[in-house]
Amino acid sequence: MKVLVIAEHDNGKLAGATLNAVxxxxxxxxxxxxxxxxxxxxxxxxxxxxLAGVAEIIAVDAAHYRDQxxxxxxxLVADVVRGEGFTGVVAGGTSFGKNxxxxxxxxxxxxxxxxxxxxxxAGRYVRPVYAGNVMVTVESDEAIQVITxxxxxxxxxxxGGAAGxxxxxxxxxxxxxxxxGRELSKSERPELAAARVVVSGGRGLGSGEKYRExxxxxxxxxxxxxxxxxxxxDAGYVPNDYQVGQTGKIVAPxxxxxxxxSGAIQHLAGMKDSKVIVAINKDxxxxxxxxxxxxxxxxxxxxxxxxxxxxxxG
Amino acid sequence: xxxxxxxxxxxxxxxxxxxxxxRSGVELAGVKMAINPFDxxxxxxxxxxxxxxxxxxxxxVSCGSAASQETLRTALAMGADRAILVETDAELQPLAVGKLxxxxxxxxxxxxxxxxxxxxxxxxxxxxxxxxxxxxWAQATFASKLCVEGETLRVxxxxxxxxxxxxxxxxxxxxxxxxxxxxxxxxxxxxxKAKKKxxxxxxxxxxxxxxxxRLxxxxxxxxxxxxxxxxxxxxxxxxxxxxxxxxxx
Numbered sequence: 001m002k003v004l005v006i007a008e009h010d011n012g013k014l015a016g017a018t019l020n021a022v023x024x025x026x027x028x029x030x031x032x033x034x035x036x037x038x039x040x041x042x043x044x045x046x047x048x049x050x051l052a053g054v055a056e057i058i059a060v061d062a063a064h065y066r067d068q069x070x071x072x073x074x075x076l077v078a079d080v081v082r083g084e085g086f087t088g089v090v091a092g093g094t095s096f097g098k099n100x101x102x103x104x105x106x107x108x109x110x111x112x113x114x115x116x117x118x119x120x121x122a123g124r125y126v127r128p129v130y131a132g133n134v135m136v137t138v139e140s141d142e143a144i145q146v147i148t149x150x151x152x153x154x155x156x157x158x159x160g161g162a163a164g165x166x167x168x169x170x171x172x173x174x175x176x177x178x179x180x181g182r183e184l185s186k187s188e189r190p191e192l193a194a195a196r197v198v199v200s201g202g203r204g205l206g207s208g209e210k211y212r213e214x215x216x217x218x219x220x221x222x223x224x225x226x227x228x229x230x231x232x233x234d235a236g237y238v239p240n241d242y243q244v245g246q247t248g249k250i251v252a253p254x255x256x257x258x259x260x261x262s263g264a265i266q267h268l269a270g271m272k273d274s275k276v277i278v279a280i281n282k283d284x285x286x287x288x289x290x291x292x293x294x295x296x297x298x299x300x301x302x303x304x305x306x307x308x309x310x311x312x313x314g
Numbered sequence: 315x316x317x318x319x320x321x322x323x324x325x326x327x328x329x330x331x332x333x334x335x336x337r338s339g340v341e342l343a344g345v346k347m348a349i350n351p352f353d354x355x356x357x358x359x360x361x362x363x364x365x366x367x368x369x370x371x372x373x374x375v376s377c378g379s380a381a382s383q384e385t386l387r388t389a390l391a392m393g394a395d396r397a398i399l400v401e402t403d404a405e406l407q408p409l410a411v412g413k414l415x416x417x418x419x420x421x422x423x424x425x426x427x428x429x430x431x432x433x434x435x436x437x438x439x440x441x442x443x444x445x446x447x448x449x450x451w452a453q454a455t456f457a458s459k460l461c462v463e464g465e466t467l468r469v470x471x472x473x474x475x476x477x478x479x480x481x482x483x484x485x486x487x488x489x490x491x492x493x494x495x496x497x498x499x500x501x502x503x504x505x506x507k508a509k510k511k512x513x514x515x516x517x518x519x520x521x522x523x524x525x526x527x528r529l530x531x532x533x534x535x536x537x538x539x540x541x542x543x544x545x546x547x548x549x550x551x552x553x554x555x556x557x558x559x560x561x562x563x
Contacts, residue, residue: 069480070443070453095473099455102408102440106447111409111528114438128537129436130331134340135537139530176452177482180468184475193474197562222563230492240458240472240493247432247492249474255562265330272540276560278552284545293543293560296552306549311563 001030001122003088004058006077007048008096011038011066014047016194017092019156022051024149025090026157027119031055033086034163037076037170039066045165052160058084062170067179068096074103076171081108081144088122093148093250094193105146112146113138117153131246132269151193152252152273185241187226192242195225197255200244200271201237202229204260204281204300208237214301215259218308227251227271229261245270260300263288280304315462315484316371317360318424319394320415320445321353323378323385324435333534340534347381349388352430355490358497359460360428361393368462371395373422377414379403383513390508391500397511398422402518402525408436410525412444417521419449424485426467431456431489442489452482456491 003025008015018034025032032053036045037060045059058080064072077100081089089104091097093115105112116138118126123140125147192198199219205211211232219226227249228242244251246269256274261267263279263286271277272291279292280300289295296303325331325340326348332341349357363369374389376382377400386397400414419427429442446453454460454469458477461468467482472491500508518525546552556563 070455071446074447095456095471098439099443099453102438102443103447103453105440106409106412106444109409111407112440112444113529114440130325130340131434131437132537133331134333135535136531137533137535139532140528142528175483176486177454177480180479180481182473182476182478184477234493239476241474241476246434246437255556255560276556276562277540277543278556289545290542291540294552294555295543295545296549297545298548303549307552310549310553 001028001087002085003028003030003032003090004081004086005032005034006089006091006097006100007034007036007044008092008094009036009038009041009044011041012043014044015092015094016156016191017094017097017151018048019051020151020154021090021092021149022054022157024116024119024154025088026053028088028122030088033058035060035077035080037065037073038068039063049163049165050159050161051157053157054161054163056163057165058168059165060168060170064173065170069177069179070099070103071174071176072171073100074107075174077104078107079171080168087144089144089146091148093150097148101146101148108144108146110142110144110146111140113140114148116147116149131266132272150250152250185239189219190223190225192225192227193249193251195251195253197222197224198227198251198253199224199257199259200227200229200261201232201259202261203231203235205232205237211237214304218257218304221308221311222255229264229267258288258292259304261288262286263291315369315425316373316422317363317369318419318422318427319353319356319360319372319374319389320427320429320441321357321374321376321385321389322350322433323347323376323382324350324433327351327434333536337533337535349385350430350433352432352490354497355492355494356428356430357389357392357394358495359490362495363462364393373398373424375400375415375418377402377406377411377518386513387508388500390511391505392498395511397513399513399515400518400521401515404518404525405527406525407527407529408438408440408444409528411441412448413523414518414521414525415441415445416448417523419445426485427487429487429489431491442487446487449485449487452486454480454482454486455489457488458491458493460488460494
């Protein structure tokens with residue numbers, strides 16, 4: 001077997017999810033190659049080459065890979081897989097990986113497996129279904145295994161490798177889609193999906209202003225990423241990329257602080273693997289308390305500033 | 315333009331599913347079923363495009379057993395013009411559904427297919443991408459905004475870092491995310507009207523594609539339940555416990 005990890009990046013920097021994907025790929029017990037396709041991506045290829053456990057980087061540079069369109073990348077990945085005899089393809093279970101992996105699998109005529117949380121060898125996986133309320137063991141005899149992996153279920157690959165970088169010619173540009181623009185949230189905070197501490201807010205905050213006023217000092221104190229429930233995103237308090245849950249981001253930090261979040265099943269699906277969960281809510285019957293290690297029933301507008309002050313004092 | 319909207323019959327999102335005692339699947343007997351919520355958003359978007367004079371016809375399609383007719387009637391009650399059931403009692407996995415949908419798209423020649431981004435039962439998030447690949451069409455997954463501009467489509471997508479906007483050549487496949495729209499409730503008169511709208515049944519075998527499952531789901535289980543912890547007295551108590559018991563700060 002020979003495994004290809006699809007690197008996720010913005011042409012300048014490797015995304016954290018790729019480090020998790022490299023670790024997951026090791027579970028096949030076969031050489032792991034990483035495909036870095038983009039434009040002017042020498043730095044990304046270099047970063048990937050420095051990961052422990054990587055045998056080789058395949059670098060493909062062309063203007064039509066700059067925007068990472070699924071159409072062009074899927075054709076390229078299928079070419080690389082067929083041309084070089086890969087029998088496994090792994091990508092992070094991010095919006096990038098979910099967009100690309102099924103399209104690639106269809107071109108290869110194999111059934112992809114999404115959101116894998118454990119790998120017991122080629123074609124033996126466990127993945128969540130029904131919003132994480134049920135786990136299923138999936139067995140696949142496909143000649144080429146195409147999977148996406150839940151990033152929180154696999155550790156980040158450490159550095160310490162020195163793989164070679166081999167350049168490969170691009171595939172054709174299909175020219176069917178074009179990126180018009182991106183509005184990406186800029187933040188000095190840690191990346192939500194990989195943060196050690198997450199402070200998350202819900203409808204209980206009441207407005208976007210209150211969300212920032214109440215949660216930012218606490219997040220600053222804890223060095224935390226900020227997250228939100230779907231209700232808070234739908235109400236416009238924060239942008240979509242803050243959403244934690246079944247259809248948002250899946251997080252599993254050491255500490256998750258849920259503020260003014262009732263704990264809908266879709267939200268729990270995104271954070272219930274956190275090591276320690278703190279819930280602050282005025283409703284003692286809120287479902288969030290059923291998963292919280294430490295629950296504080298009270299007015300969040302008093303409790304959260306007290307908590308931030310108390311941490312500062314300590 | 316003609317729009318094709320695939321819809322799936324799934325366990326209603328309010329139902330707490332249970333694994334069968336022999337772990338062979340989840341208990342579906344007597345469980346409330348409904349249209350997949352993301353597919354409902356897709357139907358709504360297609361109907362709005364028709365109401366705006368952009369779409370000329372909205373065709374809902376479902377692959378599955380005869381019971382999926384009910385799901386198609388929901389789409390018809392929301393405003394789809396007609397429906398197609400690709401009928402089979404066999405287990406269908408996303409790759410097979412993608413192939414069946416391709417066969418339907420080859421017959422129907424839609425300019426746009428709007429799918430839900432994932433079904434809330436298997437959470438696979440694959441069918442739209444698979445269909446787009448098999449058709450050789452452009453794709454825009456996780457759509458939160460969609461505008462048709464002549465021969466192109468402008469789609470805003472919800473991605474991990476925020477939003478991105480793509481321009482796609484038609485025909486194309488779009489998959490709906492939560493914030494694309496808020497689906498309407500079907501009114502009683504429209505539910506009655508939907509009963510008279512055409513619903514064609516095509517046996518899956520007539521489409522001549524390989525739908526045999528490629529994956530085996532050998533064992534289902536419920537994840538360990540997280541135990542509720544304790545209620546703390548006040549903020550000072552919380553800080554002390556985070557420091558001394560949990561040791562996370």
